[in-house]
Amino acid sequence: MQNSPTRNDADTPTAESAHLVKLLHRLATRLHPRHINVMEVCGTHTAAAQAAALPALLPENVRLISGPGCPVCVTPAAFIDQAAHLALQHHVHILTYGDMIRVPGQTTSLEEARRHGAQVSVVYSARQALQIAARKPDKNFVFLGIGFETTAPATAVALAAARQQHLTNFFVLSAHKRLMPAMQALCSDQALAIDAFIGPGHVSVIIGSHAYTDLVARYRRPCVIAGFTGQQMLLALVHILTQLLDNTPAVANVYGSRVSTEGNRRALDLIAQTFTPADTRWRGLGVIDQSGLALAAPWQTFDAAHAFQLPQPPDAEPPGCRCGDVIKGLIPPADCPLFARRCTPDHPIGACMVSREGACTAWYRYRRSENHHA
Amino acid sequence: MCLAVPGQVIETKDETAVVDIQGNHLDVLTTLVPDAQSGDYVLVHAGLAIALISPDDYHEHQRIMQEIQNYAQRALEQP
Numbered sequence: 001m002q003n004s005p006t007r008n009d010a011d012t013p014t015a016e017s018a019h020l021v022k023l024l025h026r027l028a029t030r031l032h033p034r035h036i037n038v039m040e041v042c043g044t045h046t047a048a049a050q051a052a053a054l055p056a057l058l059p060e061n062v063r064l065i066s067g068p069g070c071p072v073c074v075t076p077a078a079f080i081d082q083a084a085h086l087a088l089q090h091h092v093h094i095l096t097y098g099d100m101i102r103v104p105g106q107t108t109s110l111e112e113a114r115r116h117g118a119q120v121s122v123v124y125s126a127r128q129a130l131q132i133a134a135r136k137p138d139k140n141f142v143f144l145g146i147g148f149e150t151t152a153p154a155t156a157v158a159l160a161a162a163r164q165q166h167l168t169n170f171f172v173l174s175a176h177k178r179l180m181p182a183m184q185a186l187c188s189d190q191a192l193a194i195d196a197f198i199g200p201g202h203v204s205v206i207i208g209s210h211a212y213t214d215l216v217a218r219y220r221r222p223c224v225i226a227g228f229t230g231q232q233m234l235l236a237l238v239h240i241l242t243q244l245l246d247n248t249p250a251v252a253n254v255y256g257s258r259v260s261t262e263g264n265r266r267a268l269d270l271i272a273q274t275f276t277p278a279d280t281r282w283r284g285l286g287v288i289d290q291s292g293l294a295l296a297a298p299w300q301t302f303d304a305a306h307a308f309q310l311p312q313p314p315d316a317e318p319p320g321c322r323c324g325d326v327i328k329g330l331i332p333p334a335d336c337p338l339f340a341r342r343c344t345p346d347h348p349i350g351a352c353m354v355s356r357e358g359a360c361t362a363w364y365r366y367r368r369s370e371n372h373h374a
Numbered sequence: 375m376c377l378a379v380p381g382q383v384i385e386t387k388d389e390t391a392v393v394d395i396q397g398n399h400l401d402v403l404t405t406l407v408p409d410a411q412s413g414d415y416v417l418v419h420a421g422l423a424i425a426l427i428s429p430d431d432y433h434e435h436q437r438i439m440q441e442i443q444n445y446a447q448r449a450l451e452q453p
Contacts, residue, residue, distance in 0.1 A: 026450055125420050127403055154420050235442055239442050245449050246452075264425065
């Protein structure tokens with residue numbers, strides 16, 4: 001029996017939302033026959049949009065695309081295999097956020113590794129991971145550092161504490177990523193034709209609204225930072241279409257004062273002190289320059305890749321999997337040949353279906369009843 | 375993964391605070407918001423408070439919404 005979540009009351013259209021939808025349609029009519037592609041780059045926006053049935057409310061010439069904003073979805077498959085290898089060959093205890101457990105790697109998942117005897121535990125914070133390691137000094141622990149700039153500071157704080165406590169059994173395997181290089185890469189991709197972005201509210205709390213300035217100045221794309229309700233996203237879309245109509249692309253923020261221009265200085269300093277930008281692979285997108293956060297040289301002793309001399313295996317997508325095209329917004333999930341057939345939330349093949357915030361999971365839960373070939 | 379949740383600070387300690395999130399009391403790091411006091415509102419992500427938010431946040435949000443609608447209305451009135 002399908003586990004179909006009911007729509008959150010807060011996401012169902014209210015009188016205010018209905019008014020925004022009308023406004024949106026009027027703006028879209030004025031922009032017609034132009035087709036507008038708006039990309040959101042946050043897994044929570046993906047889920048919020050589907051939960052609020054936004055795609056059904058949009059004008060026919062406005063398309064909302066789910067971009068690579070789900071850090072679980074864009075973690076390279078090979079990273080999972082490295083973590084499993086650490087657990088099975090080096091007898092390391094893996095500590096990870098829960099949404100990584102079922103992500104399919106190239107040959108295995110953490111869940112499967114656990115069935116083969118690997119020690120893998122879910123933690124809700126990097127701090128919890130550190131506390132676990134501190135309590136068991138005779139065992140090596142590796143924390144999987146996943147997430148964008150919202151999450152990287154927590155890993156940095158845990159590393160600082162590990163150093164302070166002189167721990168020698170706590171390591172981080174970092175797959176942390178920077179959002180902006182990916183957004184710039186998407187802008188540069190001619191095939192994608194993205195007209196504007198909805199910026200992720202919480203990453204923006206950290207990086208600040210000024211981080212989007214380059215996208216506007218260089219690529220002339222409106223960037224509107226929004227929170228995580230359908231109404232917030234409608235508001236952002238109204239703002240975007242207005243900017244496009246006026247030809248005044250700009251950075252805007254509808255998420256309120258929690259997002260400042262400069263971001264959270266402490267968090268940015270922590271990131272700069274602990275990590276160094278690195279060319280990194282995004283699952284489905286390939287390598288994006290300077291888009292990863294690798295542990296900086298002073299932290300090398302805590303870097304699991306360094307400490308355990310992990311080989312860098314070549315990366316490859318599972319045959320037939322089109323997560324990359326879904327993440328780029330080139331195809332909707334329903335157009336992937338594996339969608340709802342071999343690839344379902346219960347038996348995911350690609351990361352877009354594993355993560356609760358993946359584009360394919362959201363589509364599967366909220367839109368499968370629509371008339372697609374699935 | 376992206377989501378941070380708002381909560382209210384109940385008690386502050388050295389590097390952490392007890393934060394009430396929908397009735398649950400969580401131990402949260404305050405490294406990024408060292409000025410947080412009891413009674414303040416914070417956004418919490420993966421065990422870390424990432425921002426202070428004000429009770430006026432809601433009212434500001436309403437104001438922003440109205441502004442944007444006015445802006446859109448004006449753009450539509452242009453020939």
